[in-house]
Amino acid sequence: MAEIGIRMAGELNQLEQEILLKIAREALIKSTQNQTLPEINLDDLPTSLQVNGASFVTLTKDDHLRGCIGTLEAYQPLALDVQEHALAAAQQDPRFPRVRFEEVEQIKIEVSVLTPKIPLEYKMPEELPEKIRPKIDGVVLQDGFRKATFLPQVWDQLEEPEAFLSHLCAKMGAPSNLWQKKLLTVYTYQVQEFQE
Structure with missing residues (x-):
């Protein structure tokens, strides 16, 4: 092997x-x-x-x-x-x-x-939308034990970074504006996708 x-x-x-x-x-x-x-x-x-x-x-x-x-x-x-x-x-x-x-x-x-996912560094919540790359990055948000991810393909439905982050917060069971109120642990990754 x-x-x-x-x-x-x-x-x-x-x-x-x-x-x-x-x-x-x-x-x-x-x-x-x-x-x-x-x-x-x-x-x-x-x-x-x-x-x-x-x-x-x-x-x-x-x-x-x-x-x-x-x-x-x-x-x-x-x-x-x-x-x-x-x-x-x-x-x-x-x-x-x-x-x-x-x-x-x-x-x-x-x-x-x-x-492999890599940590995304940012200092203020309002910086986060500018740090993620639409249509390229998959994003993981984590707040304590709560965690959720969106694959890069989700950008097709949620084109604005603010909407992407808000829906991702909701997916992890948090208020949709949590990313605007505090620093979260954030990772990004990319994918190679293919289908039948």
């Missing part, structure tokens, strides 16, 4: 993307049939899929979110990470009922592979 490390987004070629989408599709199908997921032989995969990586798998149906699960931390081989999150997005996203087998053909899969 490849030397354990953390991969950077933006490195996957077309073949590697297709392999990950196939792994995710197979996990989606098996999960709706209550079947065990196939064991992935990492030695048969490109090295880039054997290295630890962090991913999110997003499921959409008729252009509406149907499930999205992932991790910000690279703790297992990328191929296994995508398989695990495809299953979880289909069957364990608490916002949605489980995906049924009858829906599988209508579900579109998107995989996002994340770079």
Whole structure:
């Protein structure tokens, strides 16, 4: 197996993307049939899929979110990470009922592979909107034990940094204006996204 490390987004070629989408599709199908997921032989995969990586798998149906699960931390081989999150997005996203087998053909899969997150330094709350880069940065906000993230794709719906931050505060269960009232712990990351 490849030397354990953390991969950077933006490195996957077309073949590697297709392999990950196939792994995710197979996990989606098996999960709706209550079947065990196939064991992935990492030695048969490109090295880039054997290295630890962090991913999110997003499921959409008729252009509406149907499930999205992932991790910000690279703790297992990328191929296994995508398989695990495809299953979880289909069957364990608490916002949605489980995906049924009858829906599988209508579900579109998107995989996002994340770079390691980096802390974002700022001194005053009003500086924060200027420090994040729309359409580029995924953002993690943390206030004590509360934490939430938006992938960079969310900028498509929330184009203004202030709205992006307010919705992210609400997602973590805080008042939407919390980012304006105090300094929060903030991280940014980027993704390589691809879909079927």
